[in-house]
Amino acid sequence: EVQLVESGGGLVQPGGSLRLSCAASGFTFSNYDMRWVRQAPGKGLEWVSSINGGGAGTFYADSVKGRFTISRDNAKNTLYLQMNSLKPEDTAVYYCAIGGTIPSSQGTQVTVSS
Numbered sequence: 307e308v309q310l311v312e313s314g315g316g317l318v319q320p321g322g323s324l325r326l327s328c329a330a331s332g333f334t335f336s337n338y339d340m341r342w343v344r345q346a347p348g349k350g351l352e353w354v355s356s357i358n359g360g361g362a363g364t365f366y367a368d369s370v371k372g373r374f375t376i377s378r379d380n381a382k383n384t385l386y387l388q389m390n391s392l393k394p395e396d397t398a399v400y401y402c403a404i405g406g407t408i409p410s411s412q413g414t415q416v417t418v419s420s
Contacts, residue, residue, distance in 0.1 A: 315414030328402030344398035
């Protein structure tokens with residue numbers, strides 16, 4: 307059974323940092339591109355970042371470019387999102403997903419507020 311479990315969210319002040327993790331199981335993690343998406347209150351899903359299976363190719367939405375860094379550890383079957391210089395508009399539930407699939411996991415809440 308494919309399972310993705312996000313963690314690392316929380317409440318942080320503007321300008322702060324958080325590191326999200328996504329523990330994957332039930333599939334050959336290194337064979338798949340992965341992505342982070344988010345959903346702000348009252349809004350639809352927004353793509354944040356993607357990484358290819360080997361980890362060398364990374365892509366970012368303009369809204370997070372230069373502030374967020376996606377990475378993966380294929381030995382640990384884990385995807386990461388380092389988020390720096392957080393802004394209130396980054397407040398959302400963050401999900402990891404395999405390739406272009408729709409997230410079905412619980413996600414992790416990130417709230418940026420003073």
